Amino acid sequence: MPAASDRILKPRKTPRQARSEATVEAIFDATIQVLLAEGAARLTTTRVAERAGVSVGTMYQYFPNKQALLHAVLKRHLDGLIDKVEKACRALAGETIAVISDGLVAAYLQAKMDSFDTARALYAVGAELDLGSLQAANSKRVGEAVMAVLTSALDVRFEDVRVVAFTLHVTVAGAVGAVLERGGSRARAKILASELPIMCRAYLTAVAKRK
Amino acid sequence: MPAASDRILKPRKTPRQARSEATVEAIFDATIQVLLAEGAARLTTTRVAERAGVSVGTMYQYFPNKQALLHAVLKRHLDGLIDKVEKACRALAGETIAVISDGLVAAYLQAKMDSFDTARALYAVGAELDLGSLQAANSKRVGEAVMAVLTSALDVRFEDVRVVAFTLHVTVAGAVGAVLERGGSRARAKILASELPIMCRAYLTAVAKRK
DNA sequence: ACCTGAACACCGTTCAAGT
DNA sequence: ACCTGAACACCGTTCAAGT
Numbered sequence: 352m353p354a355a356s357d358r359i360l361k362p363r364k365t366p367r368q369a370r371s372e373a374t375v376e377a378i379f380d381a382t383i384q385v386l387l388a389e390g391a392a393r394l395t396t397t398r399v400a401e402r403a404g405v406s407v408g409t410m411y412q413y414f415p416n417k418q419a420l421l422h423a424v425l426k427r428h429l430d431g432l433i434d435k436v437e438k439a440c441r442a443l444a445g446e447t448i449a450v451i452s453d454g455l456v457a458a459y460l461q462a463k464m465d466s467f468d469t470a471r472a473l474y475a476v477g478a479e480l481d482l483g484s485l486q487a488a489n490s491k492r493v494g495e496a497v498m499a500v501l502t503s504a505l506d507v508r509f510e511d512v513r514v515v516a517f518t519l520h521v522t523v524a525g526a527v528g529a530v531l532e533r534g535g536s537r538a539r540a541k542i543l544a545s546e547l548p549i550m551c552r553a554y555l556t557a558v559a560k561r562k
Numbered sequence: 563m564p565a566a567s568d569r570i571l572k573p574r575k576t577p578r579q580a581r582s583e584a585t586v587e588a589i590f591d592a593t594i595q596v597l598l599a600e601g602a603a604r605l606t607t608t609r610v611a612e613r614a615g616v617s618v619g620t621m622y623q624y625f626p627n628k629q630a631l632l633h634a635v636l637k638r639h640l641d642g643l644i645d646k647v648e649k650a651c652r653a654l655a656g657e658t659i660a661v662i663s664d665g666l667v668a669a670y671l672q673a674k675m676d677s678f679d680t681a682r683a684l685y686a687v688g689a690e691l692d693l694g695s696l697q698a699a700n701s702k703r704v705g706e707a708v709m710a711v712l713t714s715a716l717d718v719r720f721e722d723v724r725v726v727a728f729t730l731h732v733t734v735a736g737a738v739g740a741v742l743e744r745g746g747s748r749a750r751a752k753i754l755a756s757e758l759p760i761m762c763r764a765y766l767t768a769v770a771k772r773k
Numbered sequence: 774a775c776c777t778g779a780a781c782a783c784c785g786t787t788c789a790a791g792t
Numbered sequence: 793a794c795c796t797g798a799a800c801a802c803c804g805t806t807c808a809a810g811t
Binding site for chain 2: 486514515517518521522524525526527528529530532539542543545546547549550552553554556557558
């Protein structure tokens with residue numbers, strides 16, 4: 352039988368939607384904090400829940416399992432990257448292939464470097480989840496956007512834009528990923544920043560046909 | 563007090579060294595088998611030991627922990643790759659840059675494809691261990707070999723071979739890794755096989771100076 | 774000497790019991 | 793209705809007890 356004090360002690364009902372959003376946000380933040388502060392090996396559902404200020408049980412209301420949590424956190428990060436790349440693609444439409452190439456590489460590197468620590472931390476858990484499907488969706492969205500800019504190039508056209516866009520994406524993403532995975536110093540990131548534009552421009556020029 | 567039957571039932575002492583090697587080999591094989599058959603999530607020390615026909619305790623005599631085991635298995639795989647790439651480098655010494663470029667890319671792709679399933683399976687556990695240090699060592703050895711062939715090129719020389727070799731390695735390895743990570747169909751591997759040579763040759767030509 | 778496998782600490786996940 | 797956290801199954805690792 353509920354005592355009268357219950358009415359006072361219990362928090363008033365907060366708007367369901369807003370509360371949920373805040374909780375999810377707190378869990379996301381907690382995940383990255385634990386990852387950065389304690390490492391992938393100590394990234395525990397209990398620890399994340401504790402840091403986020405909720406019980407494990409509550410966390411499992413929002414995410415059915417640990418993998419789903421990591422998936423969501425990584426998706427959030429990748430979506431942010433994709434947004435930036437898409438924006439860059441739209442801004443580069445109708446330029447020459449040289450400008451497009453440099454702009455794309457710069458945008459991609461910039462986006463990755465903006466969230467260097469987070470990106471590195473997330474790469475460390477990447478293999479624990481179905482990174483495959485996420486990256487596939489990622490590839491698709493970035494692929495569409497890149498195909499669009501390449502097609503819009505002022506001075507050239509491509510035999511098979513799909514293949515070219517795929518190659519470009521997988522090479523740049525792969526190189527950056529490789530550097531991030533292996534301890535990724537910022538020095539090495541700088542080498543990429545100077546060499547990738549040359550490589551991409553050279554590749555695009557090699558496979559392009561004059562318009 | 564040992565009974566007389568012990569002398570009969572106990573296996574005779576097998577040469578220490580040879581026995582160890584066989585056991586370690588069995589554990590390596592068991593690891594990859596469990597990985598391919600049951601997936602990374604079910605890759606368990608107990609399961610590996612069982613499959614290898616030893617007790618967990620025995621396995622811990624050879625490998626101080628699970629990470630060390632995975633590290634060793636991955637190292638074994640990467641060393642195999644490096645050997646092939648180094649061999650290719652030696653064979654390509656003194657050729658023109660075009661031949662060297664195509665030869666290098668072909669050798670790298672070939673080596674990866676030879677062990678496609680193993681490579682894919684290992685990528686799935688890559689993040690669980692200090693892949694970083696392994697890849698760093700890997701990078702170094704491959705870097706040396708690639709620098710050597712590039713320097714030996716008949717027709718051109720490079721301002722900074724170290725940077726060029728690094729870029730080449732990280733791009734090709736990254737692209738292949740990216741494709742393997744995301745479910746890597748062989749169809750996509752084929753696109754790489756046709757595009758990477760073009761890209762690498764274009765890059766090398768762009769940064770090379772006539773001799 | 775060397776191997777075994779029960780035991781321990783800890784993790785992901787669930788769900789009865791609270792409020 | 794919603795949250796909690798003890799409880800459960802399972803994992804990595806150890807080490808007393810066997811042979």
